[in-house]
Amino acid sequence: MLDVLVIEESAAAEASLDPIRSEILASLAEPGSAAMVASRLGLPRQKVNYHLKELERHGLVELAEERRKGNVNERIYQAAAASYVISPAALAAVSPDPARAPDRLSARWLVALGARLVQEVGGLVTGAARAGRRVATYGLDTEVRFASAADRAAFAEELTQAVAALVSRYHDESAPGGRRHRVVAGIHQIPDAPEPGAPDRTSHESASEQEPGS
Structure with a gap:
């Protein structure tokens, strides 16, 4: 089982986003048959078996073993990974492109950088897994x-200067056999985690913006 599986095909992404299939993937962190998963989730065995076949077809679950029970072979499945990430490659036509509007102070540009990071590193991980190699x-x-x-702002400026100095020192455009690497640095605020029992601020603010009598 992989730590993370990056989903790059749109059909596989669609399969993983189905609510029942997501539950099945989570359940199969512990290997089980269709009957075992059906029991865990309280679903009909036939329905689970159908979804399992679709997940297996897209490489999201894998056959762990087959057990002989009487005249029947029981197939034991497990999730292909502990967690899954959908690559922007699955939405190639509408995936964000950082080159479209580079702006160091734009949150949307930072999201586009993150999306490209997932897409590029995800592709490397997939290729390395097939070749049985590791990604540096x-x-x-x-x-x-x-x-x-x-x-x-001062921190961001110093960080920019430090990275620029390092790139200038180590970048060698003419090095024989050299490999290009991408360096991404970002700064963003960490969303506050709601305290247990605290009111939902978002809901409260939305309600307070409504007109009287609405």
């Missing part, structure tokens, strides 16, 4: 609390 990557994830918007 590096990721950095941290948090910083800024005292002010001015501090945030």
Whole structure:
């Protein structure tokens, strides 16, 4: 079982987004037959069997083993991965393109960068898995609390200068056998997690914007 499976085909993405199939995928973190999954989810066995065949057809579940029970072979399935991510490649015609409107201060551009990251690295992961190889990557994830918007802007400027200096030092356009790598750095606010029992702020604000008597 893979840690993450990146879904690149639109048909596979559609299959994974079906609510029942999503439940089946989650259930198959622990291998089971159609009858076992049906029991776990409280669904008819025939319905689960149909969805299992569709998930298997798209490579989202895999056959773990076959057991002989009397005159019947019982097929035991497991999820192909612990988690799934849908690549923008599945929506190729409408996937975001960072080259369309590059703007370092645009949240939508940052989303487009993230989408391209998923698409490119997802393609590498898929190809490496087929070849039985690993992908050489590096990721950095941290948090910083800024005292002010001015501090945030200053941090972004220093980060830009530091990355530019590193790229200038190590980039070699004419290196024989050199490989291009993409470096992406982003800063975004972390959404506040609602406290247990706290009222839904979004619902409250939406209600307060309604006209009296609406």
